[in-house]
Amino acid sequence: MIQVEHLSKKFGDLVVLKDITIEIKTGEVIAIIGPSGTGKSTFLRCLNLLDQPNGGSIAIDGVNILDAKANVPKIRQKMNMVFQSFNLFSHLSVMENLTLGPIKLRGISPKDAELKAMELLKLVGLAEKADNYPDELSGGQKQRVAIARCLAMDPEIILFDEPTSALDPTMVSEVLSVIRRLAKEGMTMAIVTHEMDFARDVANRVLYMDEGLIYEEGTPQQIFETPQKEKTQAFINRVRSFTYQISSPDYDLYAMNAEIENFCEKQILPKKTRHSLLLLVEELLQIYTPGLHGTRLDLAIAYSEKKETLQLTLESSGEAANPLESNFLPDELGLTIIRNLAEDIEFQRVNDKNRLTVLMRKTL
Amino acid sequence: MKYLLFTVMLISLILFTFITGCSKSEKGITSFEDAKTAKLGVMTGSTGEAVARKKFPEAQVNSFDDIMDAVAAIKSGQLDAIITLFPAALQVSKKNPELRLLPEALDKEDTAIAIKKGNDDLLASLDRIISELKSDGTLDSMKGRWLKADLSPYEELDIKLPKEGAVLRIGVSATREPFSFVDEHGRVTGHDGELARLIGARLGRPIEFSNMKFMALIPALQSGKIDLIITGMTASAERKKSVNFTQPYFANTQVMIVKKSASATAGAAADSKTALPPFLQSIATSFRSNIILENRYMLILDGLKTTIVISVLATILGTLLGALVCFMRMSKKKLLNLPARVYISILRGTPVLVLLMLIFYVVFASVNISPVLVAVIAFGMNFAAYSAEIFRTGIEGVDRGQTEAGISLGFTKVTTFLNIVLPQTVRRILPVYKGEFISLVKMTSIVGYIAVQDLTKASDIIRSRTFDAFFPLVMVAILYFLISWLLMQSLEYLERKTDPKSKRSKVACA
Numbered sequence: 077m078i079q080v081e082h083l084s085k086k087f088g089d090l091v092v093l094k095d096i097t098i099e100i101k102t103g104e105v106i107a108i109i110g111p112s113g114t115g116k117s118t119f120l121r122c123l124n125l126l127d128q129p130n131g132g133s134i135a136i137d138g139v140n141i142l143d144a145k146a147n148v149p150k151i152r153q154k155m156n157m158v159f160q161s162f163n164l165f166s167h168l169s170v171m172e173n174l175t176l177g178p179i180k181l182r183g184i185s186p187k188d189a190e191l192k193a194m195e196l197l198k199l200v201g202l203a204e205k206a207d208n209y210p211d212e213l214s215g216g217q218k219q220r221v222a223i224a225r226c227l228a229m230d231p232e233i234i235l236f237d238e239p240t241s242a243l244d245p246t247m248v249s250e251v252l253s254v255i256r257r258l259a260k261e262g263m264t265m266a267i268v269t270h271e272m273d274f275a276r277d278v279a280n281r282v283l284y285m286d287e288g289l290i291y292e293e294g295t296p297q298q299i300f301e302t303p304q305k306e307k308t309q310a311f312i313n314r315v316r317s318f319t320y321q322i323s324s325p326d327y328d329l330y331a332m333n334a335e336i337e338n339f340c341e342k343q344i345l346p347k348k349t350r351h352s353l354l355l356l357v358e359e360l361l362q363i364y365t366p367g368l369h370g371t372r373l374d375l376a377i378a379y380s381e382k383k384e385t386l387q388l389t390l391e392s393s394g395e396a397a398n399p400l401e402s403n404f405l406p407d408e409l410g411l412t413i414i415r416n417l418a419e420d421i422e423f424q425r426v427n428d429k430n431r432l433t434v435l436m437r438k439t440l
Numbered sequence: 441m442k443y444l445l446f447t448v449m450l451i452s453l454i455l456f457t458f459i460t461g462c463s464k465s466e467k468g469i470t471s472f473e474d475a476k477t478a479k480l481g482v483m484t485g486s487t488g489e490a491v492a493r494k495k496f497p498e499a500q501v502n503s504f505d506d507i508m509d510a511v512a513a514i515k516s517g518q519l520d521a522i523i524t525l526f527p528a529a530l531q532v533s534k535k536n537p538e539l540r541l542l543p544e545a546l547d548k549e550d551t552a553i554a555i556k557k558g559n560d561d562l563l564a565s566l567d568r569i570i571s572e573l574k575s576d577g578t579l580d581s582m583k584g585r586w587l588k589a590d591l592s593p594y595e596e597l598d599i600k601l602p603k604e605g606a607v608l609r610i611g612v613s614a615t616r617e618p619f620s621f622v623d624e625h626g627r628v629t630g631h632d633g634e635l636a637r638l639i640g641a642r643l644g645r646p647i648e649f650s651n652m653k654f655m656a657l658i659p660a661l662q663s664g665k666i667d668l669i670i671t672g673m674t675a676s677a678e679r680k681k682s683v684n685f686t687q688p689y690f691a692n693t694q695v696m697i698v699k700k701s702a703s704a705t706a707g708a709a710a711d712s713k714t715a716l717p718p719f720l721q722s723i724a725t726s727f728r729s730n731i732i733l734e735n736r737y738m739l740i741l742d743g744l745k746t747t748i749v750i751s752v753l754a755t756i757l758g759t760l761l762g763a764l765v766c767f768m769r770m771s772k773k774k775l776l777n778l779p780a781r782v783y784i785s786i787l788r789g790t791p792v793l794v795l796l797m798l799i800f801y802v803v804f805a806s807v808n809i810s811p812v813l814v815a816v817i818a819f820g821m822n823f824a825a826y827s828a829e830i831f832r833t834g835i836e837g838v839d840r841g842q843t844e845a846g847i848s849l850g851f852t853k854v855t856t857f858l859n860i861v862l863p864q865t866v867r868r869i870l871p872v873y874k875g876e877f878i879s880l881v882k883m884t885s886i887v888g889y890i891a892v893q894d895l896t897k898a899s900d901i902i903r904s905r906t907f908d909a910f911f912p913l914v915m916v917a918i919l920y921f922l923i924s925w926l927l928m929q930s931l932e933y934l935e936r937k938t939d940p941k942s943k944r945s946k947v948a949c950a
Contacts, residue, residue, distance in 0.1 A: 124848055153850030163845035167863045167940050177849045180859060209940060222845075229849060 077102045077232065077264065078123065078155075083132035085115070085122055092118045094288035096132070100233070100266060105259045107275035107296075108268045110285035111311060116268040117160075119285065120235045123266070124152050153181060156226035160238040162218040164210035170197070170221050171206040174228045182229070189228070196224040200254050216247030220254050227258075234258070236267040252278075272312075276300050284308045314381035316343055322373040325365050333357075336377065343379050345386075349436075353377070353386060356417045356436065359410045360390060363399050367392075386436040391429045398423040399432065469521050469698040471542070475499060478520035481510035484655055487674045488523040488694045491547045505653055506615045506900060511536065512909030514699065522697040525551075525672065527587055527631070529695045531617045534591055535907050542696045549676070550688030551619075553639075554669035556661050557684050566668075566686045569642050578638070579689060586618045586631035594618070596629060599637040601646055608645045610636045611666035611891075613654040615904035619672030622651070622901045624734030626742065632670045635689065639670075650811075652891035656797070658682055660891075663805035726911035736902050743898030744919060746812065750894065751881045751927070753816040758823025758880070765828035770835065780828070787825035793886045795822060800890040815887045819880060826876050834869035835861060863938070870935045877931065878924045885920070895919055 083096040092115040100106060108116045121127040123134060125141060125148055134141050141151050165173050174193035178184040184192070197203040200220040210218055219239055226234050236255065240248045252274050259265065259278045269275050275282060275296070282299040284292045284307075292299065292308045303309045310317075318339040320332050333354060340350040357375070364373055376389040392399075400411065400421070415421070420435040469475050477498050482489040484503040492501050502519065504510040507528050513519045515536070522529075523546060533541050553570075555563050573579045585595050612620040612628050620630045627633070628649040640647035650666050657669045661683055674692060675685035731737045768780035787795070796818040804814060838861050846856030888897035899912040906912070 126844055126848060149847075149850050149852045152848055156850075157845075157848040159841060159845065161839075161841050163839070163841035165842060165845065165860055165864075167860075167867065169940065176859060177851075180855065181850050225849070235848075 077137060079133075079135040080123070081133045081135075083119070083122060083129050083134065085118055085127060085129045091288055093122065093129070096288075096290055098283070098290060098293075100264065102232070102264050103262050104264055104281060105279050106266045106281050106283060107279035108266065108283045108285055109270070109272065109275055109299075109311070110283075110291070114285045115288050116285050117237050120157070120237050120266060120268055123235060124155050124157060126157070153177075153229055154231055155233045155235060156229055156231040157235045157237060158219070158222050158226055158239050160241050162210070162215070162222045162242070164213075164218055164221055164225070166210050168209075169206070170202065170208050170210070170213070173210070173221060174225050177225070177229050193224070193228055196227050197221075199227070199257075200224045201250075214247060215243045216250045219243065219247075219251045223251075223254055223258075233264040233266065236265060236269070238268050238270065240269070240271060272300070284311065286311070310378075313383055315378050316381065317376055317378040319377075320375045322361075322364075322368065322375065325368040327368075329358075329361075339377065339379075343381070345379070349386070352417055353436065356388065356414065356434065359413050359417075360388070360432075360434070362410050363414075364390070364392065367394065367399070385438065388434040388436070390432045390434075391426075393429055396425050396430060399430070468701045469542075469696075470701075472496075472544070472546070472696070475521050475696065475698075479518065481513055481519040481522040483507065483510070483524055486524070487547065487549050487676045488525065490676075490678075491694050492523045495546060505655060506613075506904060507532065508615065508900070508903040508907055508909065511539070511697075511907045512903075514539065514697065515909065520698070523694055524697065525674070526693045526695050527618050527672065528616055529697050530587060530589065532697055532907060534589065538700055539697050540700050542698060545693035545695055547694040549674045549692050549694065550685075551672055551690035551692045552675040552685040552688045554658070554661060554673055554675075554679065554683045554685055555667070556664065557682075559667075559684070562667070563684055563686060565643065566639065569639055570687050570689050572642075573635075573638065573689070582631055582634060583690070586634070588618075594629075597634055597638075599634070599641050601637060601640050602644050603646060605645045608640055608643065608647045608668065609650055609666040610647055611650050611652065611657045611660055611669040612636075612671040613657060614649070614651045614671075615900055616654075616672055617905060620670070621904060622739065624736070626739060631690075632672055636668075636670045639668075650891045651893065651897075653889050656889050656891075659797070659801045663801040665801065665805070723911075726906075726908055729906050730902050730908055730911045730915070734905075736905075739893075739898040739901055740895070740915070740919070743893055743895040744923070746887075746893060747881070747884055747895040747920075748923060750812060750815045750819065750884045750887060750892070751877075751923070754819035754823055754884070755877055755880060757816060757820030758827055761820060761824035762827030762831060765824055766831040766835070769828055769832055784825045784828055787822055792818060792822045792883055793889060796886065796890060811887070811890045811892045814890055815884065815892050819884060822883075823876065823880050827873065830869050830872050830876065831865065834865040837868055838864045867935075867938045870931065870938065874928060874931045874935070878928060881924050881927060882920060 078100040080096055080098050083093055084091070085093040096119060108119065110116055118127055122129045129142065136151055136154070139146060139151070141148060165176065168176060171190065171193055174196060175186065175189040178189040178192065179186055194203060194206065197206055200223060202217055202220055202224070205213060205217065205221070210221070213221065223234075223239075239255065240251050243251065248271065252271065255265070255267070256278055267275070267279070277296075279296055282294060282296050283290050284299055284303070286307050292303060292305050299308065300312055303312050309315075316339075318336065320335065322332075336354060336357065337350060340353065345353075371392055371394045374389075374391040376391075378387045378389070379385070380387075400414070400423070414434070417437060418434045419437040422433045424431045424433070469478060472495070476496055478496075479500045479502065480492050480496060481502050481504055482492045484505050489501065489503060492499065502513070504513070507522075507524060510519065510522045510524070511532055514522055515538070522532075524532075526545070529541050533539050553566055555566065588594075612632065614620045614622045614628045614630075616630070618630050620628055620632045623629045628651060633649075636647055636649070650660065652660060654671070657666070657671065657673070658679065660666045661669055669683075672690070672692075673679070675688060679685070731740070765780050765783055768776040769784065771777050771780075796815065799818045800811065800814045842860050842864065843856055846860040847853070851859060884894060885896040887894050888900060893901075895916055899916040902912045903909060
């Protein structure tokens with residue numbers, strides 16, 4: 077139904093979409109996920125030309141809408157959009173919001189349009205609000221009216237641009253259940269969302285967007301359970317990370333500790349975990365410090381919100397050697413502490429670098 | 441309604457205290473010697489002004505456009521004396537028992553007809569006609585009939601004017617009884633009105649009067665808006681530089697009007713005792729002389745009509761033009777955007793009076809165009825600059841999402857604007873627009889400068905006959921207020937109608 081090829085879009089010098097190629101088939105529900113600022117909304121807005129793409133082609137039912145001759149307003153009637161900020165027409169009542177398009181654009185008689193609108197309002201559960209004005213509705217109600225307004229135009233596809241991001245948490249579910257119902261009825265939809273559980277339930281296909289590309293795509297199972305690529309994994313597991321670079325033995329320990337504490341606070345880690353993490357980092361660095369002349373050490377701490385795990389990665393240049401097995405150590409005390417705090421320690425030689433991965437024990 | 445009544449009462453009260461507070465008497469002037477350090481009133485640009493500055497260098501000289509303004513000032517104690525031409529001074533002293541003329545003249549001068557330079561044929565025939573009128577005694581008879589010491593009615597000659605032919609446009613400042621003034625039928629008459637008709641008859645041309653501010657006459661003549669000025673104008677050396685004058689048709693003098701001594705006026709006031717309290721009685725008298733006498737209410741009604749016509753048409757023109765300018769201003773193309781910016785800053789930075797005169801005397805100099813139309817254009821252009829910016833803020837105030845929603849629904853840019861943005865804009869801008877509209881209505885009071893007889897001009901004409909400063913002004917103030925109030929009500933009705941929720945409440949009521 078929609079065939080997108082090599083779509084690109086930039087705002088000034090900022091490249092938002094690099095090269096997007098995808099086909100959306102009738103009846104498909106596509107969830108588009110990914111970190112903020114990776115072009116998810118822009119992609120959706122390019123689809124109905126609210127933002128004009130800089131390159132590539134978009135064909136709808138075989139018609140290239142980027143062609144100067146294409147009747148874009150007519151094509152837009154087939155693919156309506158639900159916005160993050162609802163955008164209900166504030167000077168019109170709920171009923172008029174639903175009937176304006178059908179009457180003015182599709183030439184439907186006002187009476188028929190109202191009958192249809194009433195039906196749709198019943199569908200979204202807001203029949204009794206028909207005479208109210210948008211400013212008298214709650215956020216969730218507004219969004220349901222906006223969905224009904226789209227449906228009133230009998231679209232072939234609905235584009236949802238973060239439909240629940242502007243909503244109170246208490247109102248998210250009323251909107252999601254309306255969308256779920258549409259999915260069940262076979263509506264073709266493309267949904268940009270941050271609601272992962274919802275995306276997993278409702279979608280047939282999930283697109284993970286990053287770096288201005290469709291970074292990984294697949295069924296909900298593939299994306300949510302066995303993501304293949306690193307960034308997808310990090311995103312799915314909601315990994316937050318912290319990196320610190322040490323290039324001499326005289327590094328500022330206090331500044332680094334402060335930054336680590338700051339990171340822990342942001343992730344709302346318990347005090348005990350914080351102390352253990354600092355202790356672990358300190359003991360590890362004790363081992364590394366004698367060998368820091370002329371080499372560089374990259375320290376990374378990654379916290380997975382979903383798995384609730386903390387993982388430390390230390391990468392150092394230099395000859396291949398596992399620092400924990402070398403004989404510089406004055407005693408075994410530091411090593412014992414590290415083994416106690418860690419659940420799993422792994423050493424690898426990657427890209428000419430010594431990589432030590434330490435997974436912190438959960439109970440701590 | 442209550443608040444309207446309250447306002448009217450408040451205005452009356454303030455004016456009452458003002459009137460009574462001003463009737464204090466001062467020591468009178470009895471000779472030119474006394475006037476040396478006095479406050480003198482003169483007519484702007486008149487020879488009297490030059491005389492006053494030369495002969496009384498230490499005096500404080502105030503210029504007025506119209507004699508009745510100076511009379512109002514001397515009556516309220518802001519002036520000690522007025523220097524003006526004898527016929528006008530005679531008229532003032534006739535109608536204001538508390539004022540008198542000093543017997544000696546300050547200066548002699550000639551009154552003549554002004555004509556555009558280069559129009560020598562017409563000048564020659566006018567000179568011939570004036571010679572004829574002099575020799576057959578017509579001018580003497582006119583002097584006797586128009587310059588009278590008592591208040592008996594004027595006898596006017598019945599002059600037949602041709603209906604066909606090239607119209608002779610006569611510039612007058614018809615607030616100068618007995619030379620030129622407006623009679624009970626709204627015609628320009630007086631000594632010079634009659635002279636103009638005589639000239640028209642002898643030349644075999646129909647005539648048309650253009651009644652404007654005195655200071656606007658010479659620019660109008662130079663720009664070709666009028667052919668002649670016949671309004672008791674002195675052929676001064678200064679004016680001869682810019683226009684030509686015929687031979688004099690009247691030998692004039694500058695005289696001084698002063699207040700009678702306090703005792704004399706007190707005696708006169710004591711005579712007029714009646715049943716009514718003095719304030720109410722004076723109101724009743726003023727009402728009679730300013731409104732009823734000579735059907736003066738017709739002048740007011742005509743003026744009112746003109747004011748409303750100019751206000752409404754200028755608003756319509758200004759709104760349409762403003763929409764166009766706003767469209768250009770909001771365009772991303774510099775070619776459209778820049779002219780609109782320039783237009784807005786120039787029009788907002790220029791007084792509308794200057795714009796009005798520029799359009800009348802410069803832009804349409806050689807075009808015979810109705811001054812009312814010029815007023816509509818000038819005020820419309822001025823209003824457009826303001827309304828364009830009002831519209832722009834209104835349109836920009838509508839959330840971008842509204843437009844996006846309309847477009848994504850399948851509306852084009854234009855239909856999105858018409859169906860979605862515009863209705864929201866109208867509701868948003870009406871309160872500001874209303875204020876701008878009211879200020880336009882009040883601004884139209886300056887159209888008298890280009891010979892339009894609006895409400896303010898009507899009050900000027902009445903004041904020039906009755907020399908009553910307060911009643912006509914108060915009345916005009918109240919009328920302006922009423923117009924603004926009524927027009928405001930209609931806009932408020934619109935405001936209520938565009939509020940979508942009002943529709944529902946009506947439905948609920950029904």
